[in-house]
Amino acid sequence: xxxxxLELLIDGLARGVILSLFGLGITLVFGLGEIxxxxxxxxxxxxxxxxxxxxxxxxxxxxAALIAVALVALFAFVLDRTVISLVxxxxxxxxxxxxxxxxxxxxxLFEGLLxxxxxxxRFLESGVGSVSLGPLGITGSSIAVIATAAVLFxxxxxxxxxxxxxxxxxxxxxxxxxxxxxxxxxxKVQSIVFVLSAAIVGAAGVxxxxxxxxxxxxSFELTTxxxxxxxxxxxxxxxxxxxxxxxxxxxxxIAGALFGSYLATVTLFATAIAVLIYKPEQIS
Amino acid sequence: MNGNSLQSTVxxxxxxxxxxAALLVIPPLxxxxxxxxxxxxxxxxxVFAIFAMALNIxxxxxxxxILFMGGIAAVGTYTTxxxxxxxxxxxxxxxxxxxxxxxxxxxLVCYVAARRQFTVIVLAIVTFAFQxxxxxVIIGLRDxxxxxxxxxxxxxxxxxxESLTGVGPFAIQFxxxxxxxxxxxxxxxxxxxxxxxxxxxxxxxDEFAARATGIDVIxxxxxxxxxxxFIIGFVAPFYAKTTGIIIPGLFSFQGVxxxxxxxLVLGGLRSRFGxxxxxxxxxxxxxxxxxxxQWRTVTFGLLLTILFIYxxxxxxxxxxxxxxxxxxxxxxxxxxxxx
Numbered sequence: 001x002x003x004x005x006l007e008l009l010i011d012g013l014a015r016g017v018i019l020s021l022f023g024l025g026i027t028l029v030f031g032l033g034e035i036x037x038x039x040x041x042x043x044x045x046x047x048x049x050x051x052x053x054x055x056x057x058x059x060x061x062x063x064a065a066l067i068a069v070a071l072v073a074l075f076a077f078v079l080d081r082t083v084i085s086l087v088x089x090x091x092x093x094x095x096x097x098x099x100x101x102x103x104x105x106x107x108x109l110f111e112g113l114l115x116x117x118x119x120x121x122r123f124l125e126s127g128v129g130s131v132s133l134g135p136l137g138i139t140g141s142s143i144a145v146i147a148t149a150a151v152l153f154x155x156x157x158x159x160x161x162x163x164x165x166x167x168x169x170x171x172x173x174x175x176x177x178x179x180x181x182x183x184x185x186x187x188k189v190q191s192i193v194f195v196l197s198a199a200i201v202g203a204a205g206v207x208x209x210x211x212x213x214x215x216x217x218x219s220f221e222l223t224t225x226x227x228x229x230x231x232x233x234x235x236x237x238x239x240x241x242x243x244x245x246x247x248x249x250x251x252x253x254i255a256g257a258l259f260g261s262y263l264a265t266v267t268l269f270a271t272a273i274a275v276l277i278y279k280p281e282q283i284s
Numbered sequence: 285m286n287g288n289s290l291q292s293t294v295x296x297x298x299x300x301x302x303x304x305a306a307l308l309v310i311p312p313l314x315x316x317x318x319x320x321x322x323x324x325x326x327x328x329x330x331v332f333a334i335f336a337m338a339l340n341i342x343x344x345x346x347x348x349x350i351l352f353m354g355g356i357a358a359v360g361t362y363t364t365x366x367x368x369x370x371x372x373x374x375x376x377x378x379x380x381x382x383x384x385x386x387x388x389x390x391x392l393v394c395y396v397a398a399r400r401q402f403t404v405i406v407l408a409i410v411t412f413a414f415q416x417x418x419x420x421v422i423i424g425l426r427d428x429x430x431x432x433x434x435x436x437x438x439x440x441x442x443x444x445x446e447s448l449t450g451v452g453p454f455a456i457q458f459x460x461x462x463x464x465x466x467x468x469x470x471x472x473x474x475x476x477x478x479x480x481x482x483x484x485x486x487x488x489x490d491e492f493a494a495r496a497t498g499i500d501v502i503x504x505x506x507x508x509x510x511x512x513x514f515i516i517g518f519v520a521p522f523y524a525k526t527t528g529i530i531i532p533g534l535f536s537f538q539g540v541x542x543x544x545x546x547x548l549v550l551g552g553l554r555s556r557f558g559x560x561x562x563x564x565x566x567x568x569x570x571x572x573x574x575x576x577x578q579w580r581t582v583t584f585g586l587l588l589t590i591l592f593i594y595x596x597x598x599x600x601x602x603x604x605x606x607x608x609x610x611x612x613x614x615x616x617x618x619x620x621x622x623x
Contacts, residue, residue, distance in 0.1 A: 036405060086593050096405050097349070101545070101592040108542065108585030115578040220538075224416060227409060262424040269413040269420075276410050280400045 003135040008257055009250060014142040014211070016249020017149035021204035022222060023229030023241040024156070025197040031173045031236040033190045035087055035099035039079075039107035040226050041219030043198040044205025045114060047072045048214045051206055052122045061124060061206075069202040076198030079106070080191050088190065107219065114216035121213035124206060141210040148207060152200065153242065159196075160238060169193055173236055201226070228272040300469075303557060307462050311455035323454035324526050329560075329567045330461035331523045335516055335540070336547040336559035337468050341475070342512035344554040345484040346505050348394060349404050352411040353516055354540035355418035358532070360386040360517025361524045362422065362429060365437060375439045379518060386517025387510045394509030398502040415537055422532045434531035437524055461522060465560070468515055473556060480504070538581075543570075546584060549591050552601040561600050 022040070029037045050068035051061065058064050083106065087099050128140035160166040171179040172186050179186055208214065208222070233244030248268055256264035294301075315323045335353060342348050350356075364382030368375040393414065397407045422429045429435070441453050451459075475481055483504055486494035495501050524530045533539065547566045551558025569587075573580035595602065 036409075083589065083593075093404060096403075098592055100405070100408065101549075102589050104542070105585045105588030105590075105592065108538070108581050108588065110585070112578045112581030112583075112585060115581070224412070228413065231409060260424075262420050266417050266420050266424075269417045273410055273413050273417075276402075276406055277396055277400060280402050280406045 006136055007138065008253055010138055010142055010146075012250035012253035013246065014145040014249075015253055016246035017146060017153075018204050018207050018245075019225060019229045019249045020242040020245025021149065021152065021200055021207070022226035023233060023245045024238065025201035025204070026226045026230035027233065027235050027238060027241040028169075028193050028197045028200075029190075030230065031238075032169065032193050033088060033186075034096050035084070035103065036096070036227070037194075037197070038100065038103040038223055038227075039110060039219075040197070040201055041222035042107055042110045042114070043072050043076060043201045044208065044222050045214055045216055045219040046075060046110075047202030047205040048122055048124065048209040049114070049118050051124060051209075055124075061127060065203065065206045068206065069199050072202035073195050073199045076195045077191075080194045084194060088187065107223065111216055111219050114219070118216065121215045122209060123213055124209040126210045139211075144210060145207045148203070152203060156200070156238075165189070165192060225268065228268050231272045232275050299557070303560070304462070304466065307465075308459075311451070311458050315452060315455050315458070320454060323452075323458070325567060325571055327454065327457050327461060327522070327526055329563045330458065330465055331519055331526070332543060332547055332567060333560040333563035334461065334465055334468055334519045335523075335544045336551065336563055337465075337472060338512040338515040339544055339548050340554065340559060341472060341515075342394075342508050344548070345476070345481075345488070346508040347404060347488050348397065348505060348509060349408045350390070350393075350411045350509075350512075351408050351537065351541050352393075352415035352418065353544055354535040354537055355411075355415040356386050356390055356513045356516045357520035357523060357540055358418055358422060358535035359389055360520035361530055361535070363517075364521045365435060365439075365524075365530060366428065368439070375521060376442075379521060382521065383514050383518035386520070387514030390513025390516075391506050391510035395502065395506045398505040412537070415541070419532055419536065422535075429532075430530075432532060434529045436528065437521075437530045438528055440521060440525050457522065457525070461519070464515075464519060469556065471511075476554075480507075484508070542584065542588070546588055546591065549596065550587075555600050558600045 022044070025040045025043070026037060029035055047065070047068045050071050051064045054064040054067050055061065058067065083102060087095060087102050090098050126141045126144035128144045130140050131138050131143060158166075160170055168179065168184045169189050169192075171182060171184060172189050176186050179189075205214065205222070229245045229248055230241055232248060233241035235241075248271065251271070252264040252268055255267045310326055311323075314326065335357075339350070339353065342350055360382040362382075363385045364375050364378045367381050368378040371378070393407075393411060396402075397410065402410065423431055425431075426433075440457070442456055445451070445456055446453060476484075483494070483499045486497065486499055487501055487504060491501055520535075524534060527534065543566060547562035548559060549562075550565060551560070551562025569583065570580065573583055
């Protein structure tokens with residue numbers, strides 16, 4: 001019983017860190033530039049498809065994933081320089097609305113293209129075997145996910161606390177005018193963070209594919225999960241988003257084990273609604 | 285004097301008269317009893333035009349962006365059909381029950397949103413989360429809703445009118461929807477010309493200033509929310525009838541909300557005929573693209589992106605503006621020559 005509970009907790013943690021990474025993808029871009037990036041899930045799916053295609057010609061999944069994430073970053077860079085720049089030209093509420101509709105349109109566009117050229121589901125194999133600690137059986141994918149996510153979190157933490165660019169980003173999140181006065185160019189930071197968020201979500205997508213099938217249709221679902229996590233954590237709080245992802249992952253896994261998977265999803269959305277009603281300033 | 289004012293009223297109302305006259309002659313011209321396909325598409329145009337008019341009231345007039353139109357339509361349809369089944373009566377009698385439940389739900393969400401001072405994006409996300417929950421619940425409660433297999437639905441025919449007038453069932457469906465469209469159309473015209481229209485404009489421009497001048501912002505937002513979702517809930521069973529089966533997929537975010545948004549923006553926000561024009565174009569495109577599978581999604585995604593970046597005013601208002609500009613230019617030489 002206890003062993004089962006612990007196994008569930010570890011599965012939940014693995015799911016949670018993935019949700020955290022997805023949530024960060026929303027938080028970074030919205031917190032910084034007020035664009036609710038609805039095409040986020042597309043980055044994850046593209047990363048998974050690219051990894052599975054490269055996998056044959058490179059030594060291992062880690063290399064394939066790195067190349068795939070780099071490709072996704074390039075893709076995000078091109079998008080940022082072209083379409084997203086047009087959205088950043090607007091100000092205030094106009095930018096928020098334009099951001100929602102433009103990224104929604106782009107997500108439909110790319111989802112459709114993915115369906116046409118890369119239909120079908122994809123799995124990725126972690127290559128890490130299961131480990132049994134006494135009565136505990138921990139799946140290899142959970143270990144791989146938690147370990148990789150720990151490395152990513154450490155990198156993100158280092159970036160935002162110790163690099164000039166990272167601290168600059170946090171300055172822009174807090175006060176855009178103040179940042180300009182300190183000599184930071186917000187538009188440049190916005191570009192870099194948009195690309196960074198795509199890379200994080202690309203990596204999260206690869207981790208997600210270790211345990212679940214990824215199809216072009218997953219992109220929309222992953223985007224919605226990311227938004228809900230980001231809201232529960234507070235859209236301008238990086239640590240809040242990470243914590244929210246882990247907690248929601250554990251809650252969803254336990255709710256799923258107890259009541260079935262559909263109620264797990266309902267739990268996620270209901271939590272987001274409750275948080276927004278209680279604290280609407282979470283996202284504004 | 286009287287004749288003149290009558291004449292000018294007729295001239296002002298000419299577009300309205302022409303549009304409704306055109307709508308009335310569509311069934312005899314295009315509805316072929318042997319193939320129901322075309323008739324179904326015309327009915328779909330009317331349904332989506334009415335959906336877009338409902339969104340026009342809540343989003344266009346009061347700036348409340350709702351992204352659960354599919355969910356509201358599902359609430360309306362399932363309530364109407366399931367209560368009719370439970371009470372063993374015709375769904376005609378329970379249409380208002382479904383619409384009322386949908387309206388109360390929508391009004392309640394708008395009340396909480398207005399009370400808690402949600403910004404546009406908060407309301408958009410909350411309603412979107414409700415959309416997802418409604419979908420999951422409908423699929424999950426398969427004992428009641430039939431889950432993904434759905435409920436066959438062929439009611440809402442009026443045999444006695446058919447036998448009385450000799451008009452086919454699809455034509456009657458169409459006329460019923462034209463009547464609903466007319467009611468919503470005149471309601472919208474009246475609303476925007478009344479003190480409500482003025483109050484809506486005030487809320488849109490500056491909510492705090494509106495509140496300071498004594499406008500009950502919460503009441504008006506709830507009012508707009510109730511009316512819009514009531515209309516969607518009322519029309520939704522007719523939407524379900526076009527496919528003959530009620531399945532959750534009919535009410536998905538991509539299937540309803542995305543289309544209605546494209547229709548409204550294409551036709552023009554706060555334009556009276558925009559929803560009808562937008563619906564006709566979008567459903568025609570949808571029809572054209574349906575044989576190309578996912579290229580349909582690609583096209584609509586592209587359309588949504590381009591529309592929002594470059595044509596936020598909608599095609600109908602832009603066209604009218606262009607027309608009026610040209611009219612003035614043509615008159616200019618005449619004015620200069622001293623006429």
